[in-house]
Structures are given as structure tokens and as C-alpha cells.
Amino acid sequence: MTTVDHDQPHDTEKNTQRRFVMPEGIFAWLLVAPALIFICIIVAWPLVETFRLSFTDARIAGENYVGFENYADLAGDRKFHATIWRTFYWMFLSVGLKLVLGLIGATLLNAAVPGKALFRVLVMPPWVIPIAIGCIGWLWLYNGYFGLLSGMAQRLGITDGPIEFLAYKTSAFYSAIVTDVWVGTPMVTLFLLAAMQGVSRDLYEAAWVDGASRWYRFRRITIPQIMPVIVSMALLSAIWTFNSFEIIWILTEGGPRGATTTLIVDTYKTAIGNYKFGEGAARAVVIVILLALFSLIYMFFLNKVNKHYGSK
Amino acid sequence: MKHLKTLTVGAALLVGTALSAQAEDLHFIMCGGEVRAADQAVVDQFIADNPGVTVNLEAVPWGTCQDKSLTLAAAGDPPSISYMGSRTLQQLAANDLIVPAQIDDASKSTYQEGVLNTVTIKGTQWGYPHAFSTKGLYINCDLVEEAGRTCTAPKTWDDMYDLAKAINDNTDAAGVGLAGKDFDNTMHQFLNYLYSNGGVVIDSATGENKLDSQQTRETLAFYGKLVDVAQEGPTAWERDQLRDLFNDNKIGMYISGPWGRGQHNESINQLVAPVPAGPSGESGTILITDSLVVFKGTGHEDLAHKLAQALSSGDAQYDLDSSWGLTPILDYASIGIEAPYYEGDAFWEVFTGGISTGGPEPIVEDFKSLQSVFTNMVQGIILKEDTVDNLVTIAGEELDEAL
DSSP: OOOTTTTTTHHHHHHHHOOOOOOOHHHHHHHHHHHHHIIIIIIIIHHHHHHHHOOOOOOOOOOOOTHHHHHHHHHHHHHHHHHHHHHHHHHHHHHHHHHHHHHHHHHHSSSTTTTTHHHHHHOHHHHHSOHHHHHHHHHHOOOOEEEEHHHHHHTTTOOOOOOTTTTSSSHHHHHHHHHHHHHHHHHHHHHHHHHHHOOHHHHHHHHHHTTHHHHHHIIIHHHHHHHHHHHHHHHHHHHHHHHHOOOHHHHTTTTTTTTTHHHHHHHHHHIISSHHHHHHHHHHHHHHHHHHHHHHHHHHEEEHHHHHHHHO | OHHHHHHHHHHEEEEEEEHHHHOEEEEEEEEEOOOOOHHHHHHHHHHHHHEEEEEEEEEEOHHHHHHHHHHHHHOOOOOOOEEEEGGHHHHHHHHOOBBBOOOOHHHHHTTTTGGGGGGGGGEOOSSEEEEEEEEEEEHEEEEEEEEOOOOOOOOOOHHHHHHHHHHHHHHSSSSOOOOSSSSSSHHHHHHHHHTTTOOOOOOOOTTOOOOOHHHHHHHHHHHHHTTTTTOOOOOOOOOHHHHHHTTTTOOOOOEEEEHHHHOOTSSSSSEOOOOOOOTSSSOEEEEEEEEEEEEEEOOOHHHHHHHHHHTTSHHHHHHHHHHTTTOOOOOGGGTTSSOOOOOOOHHHHHHTTTTTTTTEEOOOSSSHHHHHHHHHHHHHHHTTTOOOOHHHHHHHHHHHHHO
């Protein structure tokens, strides 16, 4: 048996008339509001506070407004200029090596060899091990008297005495780069490997039928197909490397004589080490500006690359 | 019966309220990463003597400890008491984060000469000195004899260099261990030599910067000369790591505190001597103390003072010094301790003898900048990046900025 409510259509009509119709714009804002609030608390507020602090001489005891004094000091500080160049050199060299090694590693891991799953797992430890633990291992490797590298060099007759890798400006800098590359390469490798596995087999088979060599297929199929991933990884890796702190701090604390001091280490030493929060904040703002500029330029080229290779 | 019940419950509530009002939790940060048995015993007794009081002892390694105490205090959540380097006192005091120590005149008179200077700023003591060290030169006599020399203490820098060169040239070991890492004891090591050459960093009476001097130039030049007979790459080494090289027969000598004796291999035939004298001075050493500091704003500063006084009192302090192997911070004979551990011992004479001739660790507000000044100067000469004259001139200017 079915009960028919003759009033229902009438009520529904009334309800429709009464229903509050929210303007689309407000509804959209309500939907994004949680994310906006989250970003304001996590990102915007610290950023604004850092920006504000950079115009003060904030220390433990308190703070006074000093205008652009901190920035003027940085502009005239030759050591700071050298630190900026050193940071970019550190970043470009390290990211370049990570990309080259990552590409080689991904290509090898993508090859149809027996036990490749095992090799893929074996690539991961530098990425999986906590950075501090890995760096302590490298500290031991670099030690001149008790370290493996120096010991091997002496045993093989390459040197007739211990080599202290972290004691000299140049060797300390490049040693830190090696460790940074060791930590960062596995991630690049795995991302590029994932991209390579997404390349259609049909393309390779068609090229193979046409007689294309391995090198030709790699150059004309693999690289163009994974180019968007390469450039994205390069940008992410550049930002991470620019802000890489633990590796340098554990290995050298920025020494000797500032040879491994990058912007992030300099900022930490100033703000946290010497409790000069205002001056440290000014350095942090400079980092933000430099990275933003770098990212803008990079995005410009990324768009060009994407257009060229047909990616959206 | 009903009234009795009410009274009992009421009494229980009152007692409970009174106890909770008394309950205090003292947060005690102990720099150095460990709590020594002698200190723990005093803390345990303190808790037993003060019902309702608990002490939350937190041992933190030196590398991060002082920053942690300072940051907590600056953030408005200070520890009740902290054991930390006396070099931090001026910064803490200038920022109104700590309260002056309450050391009575009778107690003051029991400290060894110069100890209270390490915690005194403009006539006020800001910490209870709790650990004291002077330094001496440890020599590996096995290596000296292997080098064809007799193991005797070098009196002058020339003697020391001569001995180090002999070891360097005639054995597989380096002549001397030098500290040059980005670390506080690079400054301390340098000051041992500077104070053995009549040098001064800051005039204690006027507060004037005295670093840029002939004595500093001579000391830095000698440090640079020692690099040629030192272990590979001194800028990668700090003092405590040199101990490992000494134990492994890799260096012939190095400067360390009295605790070194207990840390060296028993198989090493070692000689301990005062730091050799430079051309412009007499043998000297840096006088370093670590102190118990009472922080401001905890609401139980009185209890914290009481604990600090208990820890630094005669018997408790003696237990710590003797068990740890520290230079005696108090004149224990003057407080009635018979045959203290350092008396009549040639080893201890090296360390107690330096007390009257030693120089203090400079007390400045920005102690990290002070440390950087010395590290830059010392690393500059080790890496041969500049001349002695330039490095000392620059260090003098940088110290002016740091003061």
C-alpha cells in the first residue's frame, strides 16, 4: 500500500522558495577557508614576523626598530657577498651532480637485468638513513688518522701520510658536496626511474624497428619524455640544496674560516648561535628573495620546456 | 560520628592543600651530558631534606646545553638552575635572566685564588663556581725516548719546539697535537700559550681590549711554527679528540686538564709539565670554571639557591673534585679536610701551581663572537692565509666590535 501525500509538492515548492542560495563566490571561499587559515598560521605568519624582525635589532633583551640598517649592513658586508656566491656555487654543483648521477642510476635501474628490484632497494639507504647518522659516518670516513679514505690512500701508496679532508678550505667544501650528493641522489634517481617507466614501450619498439641505436633512443625518446620531471626535480633539489643545513653543520659547522658557510648556516649562526635575531631575520629575508627570484626565472624556463616537449 | 567524619575529611583536604602548596619541581639542566655520582648524591639528599620538592635533572651535552638554557630563559620558561660555562654569565646577567649568587664572605674566602674572578662582573658574583680547571702539557715519554731524547719537561717554547721536532722527525708520530677546529677550546688552547707569554686579552681593571699586542704576535707566530710539527690538519681537531691521538701514539704531546690522566691509556709512559714559557712571560694557564646559575622568574629562586649552595659546599664539592679529577676549586686544607687528594703529588703540583699565575677566560657579553675572533685568527695562521701581523690586527679590531 502506498500513501500519497498530496501536500508534498506544495511544501517542496515552498521550501525551494525559502532556501538560502549562497552566492557562488562566497561558497568557494568557504571551501578554501580551512586551507587558507592553515597557510596563514604555518607560512604567512612566520614569514611576516620574520620580515618585521628584520627591521629591528632584536636580541634576547628586547628589540628596537632600526629601519633598513640590517639590510644596509648586509649590502656592505663583503663576507656576506662571498657567502651568497658560495651558496649558489654549492647549489649548482651539488644539484648538477645529483641530476647526472640520478639519471645514470635511473637508466641502469630501468634496464632489464636480473635482480633489478634488489638494486632499486639498495639505492635507497642514503635517503632512508637519518641525515645525522649518515653524516657521522662520513665524518669518520673523512678523518685523516682513523678514517677509511685516508687509510686506503696510504695503503695504496697514493699519499705517504694522513689526509685530513675537512681541515682545508677547498677539500672541506668539496667533501661536504660529496656528502650532500650522496644524500640527495637516491631521491632524484627514484623519481627519474618512475618517469622512465612511464614512457610508452611503443615508442622504443618503433625506434628499434627503424634501427635506432640505444644511445639514439635514450637521447631522442627517453630524455624528451622525462624532461618535465627532470626540470621539476632540478627545481625542488635546488631549493633543498640551497637550504641544506645538517650536512654542513655536522661536518664542518661552516668552517674552516667560513669555507663551507652557506646562507642558511650563516643565518643560523647569526640568529641562533649569537642571538642576533634581527640580523638573522634580515638574512632569512634575503634567502627568501633570492630563492623566489631563482624560482621565477626557473619557472619561466620550465614553461618553455613544457611547451617544447608538449607537457601541460 | 558524622562530625568526626566531616572533620577528618576537612583535615585531609587541608593537609593536601598545604602539601600541594609546598610541592615544587626544580628543573635542573646539567651541561656535559651526564650527572656525576657526587652531584646526584647531593640532589638526593636535598630532596630528602625538603619534602614536597622534586628535582628534574636533565643532562644535556655541551654542544647544545648552554643554548638550550638560554633559549628557555629567553622564551619565559627558564630552568630553575643550570650548570654551565662561566663564560655565559655576562650575557645572562646583561639580559636579566639570572639572579646573583648568594655566596657569604666566609665561603668566598675558601675559593682558590682567581676562581671568583671567573664569575664576578662589576663586583657581583653571578654563579656558584662548581668545576675548575687549569692545564698542563702531557708528554708521551715512550715517543720521546724513541726519538732519542731524554723525557724531561720543556721549560721554554724553544725547548718544546725542539722536542716536538725530534719526535716528528724520528718517529711515526707528530710532535705535538694542536686544536684549531671551530670550537671553544681552540680559543682556550691558544690562551694557554698566550698567558704563558705574558699576554692579556681584556684588562680586568679597565675592560680595555689588549689583544693586539706584541705578546699575541709572538704567541700566534709560535702556534704557526708548531703547525709544521703537529698532526695533519689541526683545523679539523678539537682538544678532546687530541686525547684519542695521544692514546694511539699519534702525537708526542698536547695540552689538557688534570682529567687527562684518567683518560689516557695506562700503557703510555706519560710526563705532565707546566705549559712552557714564551719569550715574554712565565709559564701560565687559562683558568676556566663552570658554574651553577640560578635563573630568574621561576618563583622558587630561594630553593634553587639552597640547592646550588649544597652542591658547591665544602664536602660535596670535595667529593666532586676528587672523584672527577679536577683542579681543586676550594682550598680544602683551609676548611679542615685532611690530606686532600692533591697534596704531595707531583702530578697535581703542575695543576695547582698554575692557579696563581693563570689568566681568566675572558668574560664578555657576546662570548660566541669572542670565540670566533680567536678561531679565525688561529685558523688563519694554521692555514697560512695571512701574516701574523695582519691576523692579530684584524683580531684586535674584531674584538673591539664584539665588546
